[in-house]
Amino acid sequence: MALRITVIGAGICGATLADALARRGAQVTVIDQALPAGQATGGSFAWINSNNKPPRHYHDLSVRAMAEWRQLAASFGAPDWYTATGALTWAVTDRGRAALAEKVARLRDWEYPVEELTASAAAALEPALRLPADASFVFFPAEAYTHGPAVVDALLTRAQAHGAQVLTHEPVTGLTTVGGRVSGVRLASGRTVPGDLHVCCAGWRTPDLVEELAGGQVSLVPVDTVGSKAPCLIADLGLGQPAPIRRVILAPDITARPGGDGGVRVEAPDLTDRIHRHTPDAERAAMSADLVARTQRLLPDWEPRGSRQFQVCVRPLPVDGHPIVGWLASGLYVVVTHSGITLAPLLARLVCRELLDDHLDPVLTPYRPDRF
Ligand SMILES: Cc1cc2nc3c(=O)[nH]c(=O)nc-3n(C[C@H](O)[C@H](O)[C@H](O)COP(=O)(O)OP(=O)(O)OC[C@H]3O[C@@H](n4cnc5c(N)ncnc54)[C@H](O)[C@@H]3O)c2cc1C
Structure with a gap:
C-alpha cells in the first residue's frame, strides 16, 4: 500500500x-x-542564485539547487514562470567596488560563472536602466528568477x-x-x-x-519583535504593463526584476532591514514612496501607470x-x-x-x- x-x-x-x-x-x-x-x-x-551564500557547503548546495531548477523547469517544457536571464550588478563607491571585487574573486575561486562588463555592454543588456558611466559592472549569467x-x-x-x-x-x-x-x-x-x-x-x-x-x-528569528529581520517590504509597480527590464537587477540602492503580473517587483535591502511588523503606518508609507522614487531613478523613462501593490512579507529565517x-x-x-x-x-x-x-x-x- x-x-x-x-x-x-x-x-x-x-x-x-x-x-x-x-x-x-x-x-x-x-x-x-x-x-x-x-x-x-x-x-x-x-x-x-548562489551569489552570496558562504560558507562553501552552503554555496555548493545553492549551486546544485540552481541546476535542479533548470531540470524542474525543463520537466514542464518551457514554462513562463522560470527565466534564466542572469543578474546584473554594479558598484560606484570605493567601498562598493572593493566589496564587489572581493565577491567576484571568491565566486571565481569557487568556479561560479561571473563576467565583468564594460558600461556599454551593461547598457546593451538592459537599455532602459540609467547606469552610471563610471562604475564596475558584473554579470552573473547562470542566475534566474521565478514567480x-x-x-x-x-x-x-x-x-x-x-x-x-x-x-x-x-x-x-x-x-x-x-x-x-x-x-x-x-x-x-x-x-x-x-x-x-x-x-x-x-x-x-x-x-x-x-x-x-x-x-x-x-x-x-522571532517575527514580531521590533527590529526583527524576518519581515521585508516588497513592491509590485506597473502591474499589467510590459516589464522594462529582462533580468534581475542588483543596483546599489534597489533590486528589481520583471513582475509576475507585468511591471516590476522591487525591494531594497536597507528598507527591508528597517521595516518590522510594528512599523507605524506613516513610516511604512514613507518607505514605500522611497522604493518608488528609487525605481524611478533606476528607470527614468518608464512610467508605472498600472496599479501598484506594497506588501510586508515575513521570511522564515533560521x-x-x-x-x-x-x-x-x-x-x-x-x-x-x-x-x-x-x-x-x-x-x-x-x-x-x-x-x-x-x-x-x-x-x-x-x-x-x-x-x-
Ligand atoms: C520579500 C522576500 C524576498 C525573498 N527573496 C528571495 C530570493 O530572492 N531568493 C530566494 O531563494 N528566497 C527568497 N526569499 C525567501 C523565500 O521566499 C522563502 O524562503 C520561501 O518562500 C519559503 O517557502 P516555504 O514554503 O518554506 O514557506 P511559505 O511560502 O511561507 O509557505 C508556508 C505555507 O504554510 C502555510 N501554513 C502556515 N501555518 C499553517 C498551519 N498552521 N496550517 C496550514 N498551513 C499553514 C502558509 O499558509 C503558507 O502557505 C524571500 C522572501 C521574502 C519574503
Missing part, C-alpha cells in the same frame, strides 16, 4: 515536495491554512494529476500521536487527517506547530541562516529555510529520497535540526 504522507504548507517547499513525492507514488495530502503561495513564496523576490504563485500552481496541479489531494483554507492546529509516533494532523474544522509520515513546511509558523514535539530544534531539514520526532519531518525559492527543488529531491528510500544524503548533514 502507498505511504500516506501529509505535507503541511503549500509554499514552495511544500509544493516541490508534494510534486516529488506524488510522482514517486506516495499518497500525498497537502494542507494549507489559506491559499497556496499566500505567505513568503508569494511575496518573494524569487531570485535563484512563486505560478510555479506553486504548476507543481500542485502536477501533484494532483499523480493523485495528491490539496486542502486549502484548512489551518492545522496540532498533531496527534499514537505510542509516541505522530499519526495525524488536527484541523481547525475539527477533522483529523491520518497519515504515516508528516512533513511540516509551514514557513515562519513552523515553530508554533512543532514546538511541543521538537523542543527547540526549529530555531527561527537563526544561523541555514536550512533546517530532517526528522523532529517519529513520523514528523521538517523543511524550513531562508532562500527557499532557490533551494526548494533540490531539498524536495533529497527529502523525497530520505522519506521513501531511507537514503540519507551527506549534503544535508550541516542542516539537521539537532544542531540547535
Whole structure:
C-alpha cells in the first residue's frame, strides 16, 4: 500500500515536495491554512542564485539547487514562470567596488560563472536602466528568477494529476500521536487527517506547530519583535504593463526584476532591514514612496501607470541562516529555510529520497535540526 504522507504548507517547499513525492507514488495530502503561495513564496523576490551564500557547503548546495531548477523547469517544457536571464550588478563607491571585487574573486575561486562588463555592454543588456558611466559592472549569467504563485500552481496541479489531494483554507492546529509516533494532523474544522509520515513546511509558523514535539530544534528569528529581520517590504509597480527590464537587477540602492503580473517587483535591502511588523503606518508609507522614487531613478523613462501593490512579507529565517531539514520526532519531518525559492527543488529531491528510500544524503548533514 502507498505511504500516506501529509505535507503541511503549500509554499514552495511544500509544493516541490508534494510534486516529488506524488510522482514517486506516495499518497500525498497537502494542507494549507489559506491559499497556496499566500505567505513568503508569494511575496518573494524569487531570485535563484548562489551569489552570496558562504560558507562553501552552503554555496555548493545553492549551486546544485540552481541546476535542479533548470531540470524542474525543463520537466514542464518551457514554462513562463522560470527565466534564466542572469543578474546584473554594479558598484560606484570605493567601498562598493572593493566589496564587489572581493565577491567576484571568491565566486571565481569557487568556479561560479561571473563576467565583468564594460558600461556599454551593461547598457546593451538592459537599455532602459540609467547606469552610471563610471562604475564596475558584473554579470552573473547562470542566475534566474521565478514567480512563486505560478510555479506553486504548476507543481500542485502536477501533484494532483499523480493523485495528491490539496486542502486549502484548512489551518492545522496540532498533531496527534499514537505510542509516541505522530499519526495525524488536527484541523481547525475539527477533522483529523491520518497519515504515516508528516512533513511540516509551514514557513515562519513552523515553530508554533512543532514546538511541543521538537523542543527547540526549529530555531527561527522571532517575527514580531521590533527590529526583527524576518519581515521585508516588497513592491509590485506597473502591474499589467510590459516589464522594462529582462533580468534581475542588483543596483546599489534597489533590486528589481520583471513582475509576475507585468511591471516590476522591487525591494531594497536597507528598507527591508528597517521595516518590522510594528512599523507605524506613516513610516511604512514613507518607505514605500522611497522604493518608488528609487525605481524611478533606476528607470527614468518608464512610467508605472498600472496599479501598484506594497506588501510586508515575513521570511522564515533560521537563526544561523541555514536550512533546517530532517526528522523532529517519529513520523514528523521538517523543511524550513531562508532562500527557499532557490533551494526548494533540490531539498524536495533529497527529502523525497530520505522519506521513501531511507537514503540519507551527506549534503544535508550541516542542516539537521539537532544542531540547535
Ligand atoms: C520579500 C522576500 C524576498 C525573498 N527573496 C528571495 C530570493 O530572492 N531568493 C530566494 O531563494 N528566497 C527568497 N526569499 C525567501 C523565500 O521566499 C522563502 O524562503 C520561501 O518562500 C519559503 O517557502 P516555504 O514554503 O518554506 O514557506 P511559505 O511560502 O511561507 O509557505 C508556508 C505555507 O504554510 C502555510 N501554513 C502556515 N501555518 C499553517 C498551519 N498552521 N496550517 C496550514 N498551513 C499553514 C502558509 O499558509 C503558507 O502557505 C524571500 C522572501 C521574502 C519574503
